[in-house]
Amino acid sequence: MSLITGVHHAGFSVPDLEQALQFFTEVLGFELLSQGALPTPDDPIAEQFDVEPDESVRFAFLKAGSDTIELIEWASPRQQRQMPRNVDWGGRHLALKTSGLEQTLARLRAVPGVRILKPRGERFVYVQTPFGMYLQLMAPNA
Incomplete structure (x- = not known):
């Protein structure tokens, strides 16, 4: 018996959440389900996401058919600002x-x-x- 019963969603880091949202909703026809930002005063994220306390995230969940994706825009003073190529680790x-x-x-x-x-x-x-x-x-x- 498998412990994994399916994929809940897949997350993708993007450089600009607004641009990505516009592309996915207006061009591709995805439906925006929800969006938010962390950390909030009552919800620190450092230990939850393996990031530093001065890093933050904005995110949105979108749906196409029965599938869900998450678009994520991270902010960090140590951020690498280059999209990985297909052949790169993390591509x-x-x-x-x-x-x-x-x-x-x-x-x-x-x-x-x-x-x-x-x-x-x-x-x-x-x-x-x-x-x-x-x-x-x-x-x-x-």
Whole structure:
């Protein structure tokens, strides 16, 4: 018997929460569920998230279909401000199901700063958002 019953959500650090929220809600159609910030006077975060007392976080939970993601903007005087590449430790991407790959790509081509990489046949395409996050768009039959 497995102790893990599923994935609750996946979190992704972004450089600018407002920009990422706008992209995910207005361009991709995610639904904003909630947002917040820590620490608060009654909720310190240093021990909960393995950060220093002078670091803080703003976050938002979004939903697409039955899946939830968290976008996280950290503030820290010691922060590394470079998005990891796919080959770097900590590199990551978010694979998204799409009802139509070509229609989704057509919409993304109109968004300034979006970089569309070479398609992998008709199965998927990697896209880089204006803020550096990689998305993998999956065709309906992939």
